[in-house]
Amino acid sequence: KNQVEQSPQSLIILEGKNCTLQCNYTVSPFSNLRWYKQDTGRGPVSLTIMTFSENTKSNGRYTATLDADTKQSSLHITASQLSDSASYICVVSLPNDYKLSFGAGTTVTVRA
Amino acid sequence: NAGVMQNPRHLVRRRGQEARLRCSPMKGHSHVYWYRQLPEEGLKFMVYLQKENIIDESGMPKERFSAEFPKEGPSILRIQQVVRGDSAAYFCASSPPVGYEQYFGPGTRLTVT
Numbered sequence: 001k002n003q004v005e006q007s008p009q010s011l012i013i014l015e016g017k018n019c020t021l022q023c024n025y026t027v028s029p030f031s032n033l034r035w036y037k038q039d040t041g042r043g044p045v046s047l048t049i050m051t052f053s054e055n056t057k058s059n060g061r062y063t064a065t066l067d068a069d070t071k072q073s074s075l076h077i078t079a080s081q082l083s084d085s086a087s088y089i090c091v092v093s094l095p096n097d098y099k100l101s102f103g104a105g106t107t108v109t110v111r112a
Numbered sequence: 113n114a115g116v117m118q119n120p121r122h123l124v125r126r127r128g129q130e131a132r133l134r135c136s137p138m139k140g141h142s143h144v145y146w147y148r149q150l151p152e153e154g155l156k157f158m159v160y161l162q163k164e165n166i167i168d169e170s171g172m173p174k175e176r177f178s179a180e181f182p183k184e185g186p187s188i189l190r191i192q193q194v195v196r197g198d199s200a201a202y203f204c205a206s207s208p209p210v211g212y213e214q215y216f217g218p219g220t221r222l223t224v225t
Binding site: 041043044045098100102 | 116143145152153154155156157160168203205207212214216217218219221
């Protein structure tokens, strides 16, 4: 069973609207939780990094939240743009460990 | 400062041929990681290398797959006698000597016909 589960698998939103992506993890204890953006045909690019003691982290129109008690994280995209169309991947790592546990990603399509 | 570079970006091989994937880490990075991504799945760890050393190859199939990171030149992921199931995107990441923050390359898409 994957240790990082994401939902929904995909979603379509209109340009200018907001959306929220979910991530549930079972990796424990964990060190960092990252959200990556992966454009089609490209490698993942880091959006946010949170330690277990952080509740929220923002990067422009992207805001990530973390609830370490329930082992849930979310990524909120505000005022979506066409360039936000991509796969968004939740990644968890163990303390002092190079191994990353990847979710399967949520594919976001922004339509004009 | 160029990012992580991978080549080729696309590679087509017939069953039974060999595939060689190259990865040049970011300047100053001495650690390299290889991942495989199958369609609709998350990236899966394959191998972690430092210069001239394999640190962890627990995610790599025991047969047909090998990786190296020589003192000079790029890291190479080698797949011998490819089969259709090897078709996937292979990503390389690198990190600096201290810390494990990984930066990903654009990937090589291998298609086995």
